[in-house]
Amino acid sequence: MNFEKVANHITNWLTEYAVSAKVEGFVIGISGGIDSAVTSTLCALTGKKTILLSMPIRQTIAEHGRAKNHIRHMKNMYPNVEELEIDLTQSFTQLENDLPSSTVNNHLALANTRSRLRMLTLYAVAQSNSCLVAGTGNKVEDFGVGFYTKYGDGGVDLSPIADLMKTEVWSLGREIGVIQEIIDAKPTDGLWEDGRSDEDQIGASYPELEWAMEYTGSDKGLNERQIEVLKIYRSHNSANKHKMNPIPVCSIPENLH
Secondary structure, eight states: OOHHHHHHHHHHHHHHHHHHHTOOEEEEEOOSSHHHHHHHHHHHTTTSEEEEEEOOSSOOHHHHHHHHHHHHHHHHHOTTEEEEEOOOHHHHHHHHHHSOHHHHTOHHHHHHHHHHHHHHHHHHHHHHTTEEEBOOOOHIIIIIIOOSOTTTTTOOSBOTTTTSOHHHHHHHHHHHTOOHHHHHSOOOOSOOTTOOOHHHHHSSOHHHHHHHHHOOSOSTTOOHHHHHHHHHHHHHHHHTHHHHSOOOOOOOOGGGO
């Protein structure tokens, strides 16, 4: 893959979309990870207003530090980049206090709630600045294992890197100058206070998941780890179809009209 040409293609696509939508630019949630770093850089390369929004919620020092370092780098590189930090910890704590204990004690429900709180913040900032919310999901997350929050980080206006595998996002990041500490960092969704990585949660690395996503052969002859990875991939893919498929609509039969 020619990543220089890929970067130019995505940048042109973003520019054309913004012009067609009659907006001033883009808002991107910055997590300190490679996907948001690449997406925000591509948006900045359009020359249009690019708002980098950091939204910590009891974030680990490492995650928040990488996000701030990326934003600092971007502001030095691109005059069209704007920085905004909105600490959502107090808002999230208030929501926790208002929710029933059965919900608060469900750690996955609370993790997804963090993502949805960030989504509504992104849209509030985007609408007030005549901008679009640029998504940061990659191909294996969005169309393979469904590793994102429905109506959270999955709630976006457009997806610049969703046709790129995670390893391709890393390569593109190197091409467009993403800082090394983000390229080297373990991928994490930033929704857990213990800083657990994506691999910790899924049980397989992104290169393994990409292999499973593209594998169409027989399970015969595969080694033990490959069989395990296929099982992990297929389990996530099946369980998360509700995210990846259109919302089911109950059609009313003609005879009931």
